Amino acid sequence: MKTRLCLILPMLLLGLVACSGAEAPPSAQAPATAAAETPAAVADDAATAAPTGADAADGSGATTDAAAAAADAAAEAAAAPAPQPPSGPRPVAGVDYVEIANGQPFQPATGKIEVAEVFGYTCPHCAQFDPLLNAWKKRQPADVQVTLVPAAFGGYWTPYARAFYTAEALGVLERSHEAMFAAIHLQRSLPVSAKVGAEELAPFYAQYGVDAKRLADTFNSFGVDAKLNRARQFASRSRIEGTPSLVVAGKYAITVDQHGFEKMLNTAEWLIAQERGGTP
Structure with a gap:
């Protein structure tokens, strides 16, 4: 996949850019994330x-x-919460979001309006966006489903996308998700490398009661392979080249670029209302 270069900017700058498959490993100034989620x-x-x-x-x-x-x-x-009308200016197609030809949700059978975030654990901007997305998710009505889709662009992206689905299969994702961001970007206890495997991840997941053999068996399983391939196909079909990105109802792609996190979420709210039939 041909991708844009990732420009890692300090947190104090107002401009934000997406991380892409060509991104260099995160710097020591990667942004902090919020406290770990409540255990499932x-x-x-x-x-x-x-x-x-x-x-x-x-x-x-x-x-x-x-x-x-x-x-x-x-x-x-x-x-x-009850559905609320979106605030701020109406987003413009081709500027604030891109329409996806023949797009479809990642989980089309939920019966809800899906907002899928394509993210990468190795992306510092995703680490910064994660607590904002979590807070936004809690404010959404029951007809909105927020789904995380790990990016598998190749290189060091893929083993951490595999780690996401491994944690999900082992039932520790809720407890380990935010901690994974912290381990990579703050504690620097996990390497950013395409060679990361179950052996390197074992000490991290041992904190959640996962033994090394069970981790390795799941990490290299056919089931995780299938989920990883599905995530890769979704990102490709949705024309996602950088992270963090949002895909609303499988029809609209929103990337951070120069718009910023709050603008992304505001655009998502307008598109959700449009799918609900609440906007002209």
């Missing part, structure tokens, strides 16, 4: 147990589970 809740094994007693006899256990799931979904929707 551990699933209750009893929830997946087979129904017993009357439920086992008449099969009502499945019905009860479905009703409980529906009730949870309804409660989540009720607790979510």
Whole structure:
């Protein structure tokens, strides 16, 4: 993939540029990220147990589970913020975002308006954007789905994209995601290299109870290969060449370039409202 050069600017400068596949390793002045996310809740094994007693006899256990799931979904929707009209000037196609010909969401079956962030753990701008995106995500209504898609541009991008899906498969992504940014850009405890593998990542993931063999088996698994290929195809189909980038509903690509993070999110809000049918 032919990509733009990444210009790494100090945090105090107002202009921001996207990181690209040709980016050099992050500098020692890479921006800090927010505190680590709250650990993900551990699933209750009893929830997946087979129904017993009357439920086992008449099969009502499945019905009860479905009703409980529906009730949870309804409660989540009720607790979510109500849709709000977008603020700021209306974005301009070809300037603030690019329309994607024949585009489609990364997860088209969710039934929600997807906002997919194509990001890279090795990108310092993604490290800076991550806490802003997390805060923005919490303000979104129930019909908006924010999805992370790791960029696999090749070189040192790919092993860390593989690490993302490895952590997801092992159930430690919620706890390790922001910490990965910190390990690369602040603590400098993880190398930025195309040769990074499970062995180099083992000490980092050991903090989350993942043993080295399990990490290596998952890191090199067919399942992770398939997810990595799907992410690569999505970025290519969406014409994404740099990070961080947002893809709304699979139809519109928003890159940071000179617009800045807040402008990206404002543009996303306008496009979400447009997909919802709330703007003319």
